[in-house]
Amino acid sequence: MRYLTAGESHGPQQTTIIEGVPAHLELLQEDINKELLRRQGGYGRGRRMQIEKDQVEILSGVRHGKTTGAPITLVVKNDDYKHWTKIMGTEPLSEEEEKEVKRKITRPRPGHADLNGAIKYNHRDMRNVLERSSARETTARVCAGAVAKKLLKSLGIEVAGQVLEIGGVKAENTEYNGIKDLQERTESSPVRCLDEEAGKKMMDAIDQAKKEGDSIGGVVQAVVEGLPVGLGSYVHYDRKLDGKISGAVMSINAFKGVEIGIGFEAARKPGSKVHDEITWDEKEGYKRKTNNLGGFEGGMTNGMPVLVQGVMKPIPTLYKPLNSIDIDSKESFQASIERSDSCAVPAASVVMENVVAFEVAKAIVEAFGADRMDALKRNLEEQRQWEREF
Numbered sequence: 001m002r003y004l005t006a007g008e009s010h011g012p013q014q015t016t017i018i019e020g021v022p023a024h025l026e027l028l029q030e031d032i033n034k035e036l037l038r039r040q041g042g043y044g045r046g047r048r049m050q051i052e053k054d055q056v057e058i059l060s061g062v063r064h065g066k067t068t069g070a071p072i073t074l075v076v077k078n079d080d081y082k083h084w085t086k087i088m089g090t091e092p093l094s095e096e097e098e099k100e101v102k103r104k105i106t107r108p109r110p111g112h113a114d115l116n117g118a119i120k121y122n123h124r125d126m127r128n129v130l131e132r133s134s135a136r137e138t139t140a141r142v143c144a145g146a147v148a149k150k151l152l153k154s155l156g157i158e159v160a161g162q163v164l165e166i167g168g169v170k171a172e173n174t175e176y177n178g179i180k181d182l183q184e185r186t187e188s189s190p191v192r193c194l195d196e197e198a199g200k201k202m203m204d205a206i207d208q209a210k211k212e213g214d215s216i217g218g219v220v221q222a223v224v225e226g227l228p229v230g231l232g233s234y235v236h237y238d239r240k241l242d243g244k245i246s247g248a249v250m251s252i253n254a255f256k257g258v259e260i261g262i263g264f265e266a267a268r269k270p271g272s273k274v275h276d277e278i279t280w281d282e283k284e285g286y287k288r289k290t291n292n293l294g295g296f297e298g299g300m301t302n303g304m305p306v307l308v309q310g311v312m313k314p315i316p317t318l319y320k321p322l323n324s325i326d327i328d329s330k331e332s333f334q335a336s337i338e339r340s341d342s343c344a345v346p347a348a349s350v351v352m353e354n355v356v357a358f359e360v361a362k363a364i365v366e367a368f369g370a371d372r373m374d375a376l377k378r379n380l381e382e383q384r385q386w387e388r389e390f
């Protein structure tokens with residue numbers, strides 16, 4: 001399975017094309033809309049999210065509620081486009097029109113893609129960079145993830161996530177009672193946090209940042225339960241699934257770090273406190289007593305829940321902007337102010353869940369190679385049986 005995304009933030013639409021989804025997966029628009037709605041929510045977002053009502057259109061690869069095995073095209077319209085039709089048009093502008101619509105962006109925002117993108121592609125108007133580097137693109141990634149989640153669910157594999165930290169406020173109580181409990185309890189929190197007290201403090205921190213024209217980041221976690229042993233492989237570096245998941249997480253806008261399991265904490269502990277002891281019983285087969293390694297050993301799943309944490313830096317666009325250089329005059333100015341979120345950590349946690357779901361679904365389809373869902377289910381069930389009897 002693979003996918004491409006296309007679309008500008010204020011252009012007509014976001015497009016996702018997914019190739020390699022097995023035939024006969026039940027897939028409805030509402031499966032994808034549910035995830036899109038989750039991504040749009042979360043405390044701390046800016047005015048743009050009041051304009052958009054993300055709804056998917058399935059344009060290919062699905063017939064009468066089931067995938068056909070053909071590439072799936074998913075489209076989400078940008079409602080804001082109606083305010084930007086001239087600025088974002090594809091046809092050349094006359095000189096008059098150019099004067100009317102074009103406010104060139106020449107003051108790059110520290111922390112955004114503006115300056116590097118402008119130098120790389122020779123754009124004197126950095127709107128050409130901003131439009132595609134915007135995290136509006138995560139809409140398209142969530143569309144791909146929603147399809148992956150549906151595939152995984154039909155195989156008994158669930159994905160969920162939570163916010164662990166925002167602006168230095170850490171959730172103390174992150175314990176959950178099964179993945180369903182995690183899914184339900186995070187849905188009722190505006191910051192997607194299990195710890196109610198910490199959640200309130202996170203909202204205060206977001207309000208404070210907003211008041212000060214500043215932005216804050218945080219830490220989010222994705223959890224995958226129900227995986228077989230041995231997804232990914234130790235035999236070659238580019239087949240290690242923890243590596244693939246980490247790469248995918250790092251590719252989300254504003255993500256600056258990834259951990260699997262206890263991650264960086266492992267550097268501060270002896271081996272006896274890090275490695276998870278192995279147990280066995282007749283009914284369930286092999287297990288680990290603890291899950292410090294987050295479900296991975298040797299680049300392969302070990303059957304324990306996969307735990308992935310991602311670090312999101314604070315949003316680069318600041319209402320109290322930092323100093324920057326105007327690329328035309330070379331004078332020092334304050335960076336451009338674009339309409340912006342002050343904190344998108346809760347939304348980013350939904351994006352990360354979906355990005356992780358895609359990598360896992362891709363690994364499943366690769367490992368249990370199937371063009372059809374019935375064969376995929378049978379192959380996976382055989383593997384589960386094999387594990388229990390090994």
Ligand SMILES: Cc1cc2nc3c(=O)[nH]c(=O)nc-3n(C[C@H](O)[C@H](O)[C@H](O)COP(=O)(O)O)c2cc1C
Pocket residue numbers: 046111112113133134135138252253254255315316317339340341342344347348351
């Ligand atoms: C869900 C989400 C929403 C975001 N919203 C904004 C925003 O409103 N303003 C902004 O400047 N950056 C926002 N970002 C972050 C930028 O897109 C990101 O910092 C930028 O593309 C530069 O890439 P890099 O931070 O990965 O280096 C958001 C990121 C995510 C995941």
Ligand SMILES: C=C(O[C@@H]1CC(C(=O)O)=C[C@@H](OP(=O)(O)O)[C@H]1O)C(=O)O
Pocket residue numbers: 009046047048049052133134135136138139253338339340341
């Ligand atoms: C549009 C989304 O996020 C956007 C991501 C973003 C950025 O620079 O990354 C900047 C903002 O865009 P705008 O300037 O249009 O308000 C966010 O709203 C979205 O998540 O759907």
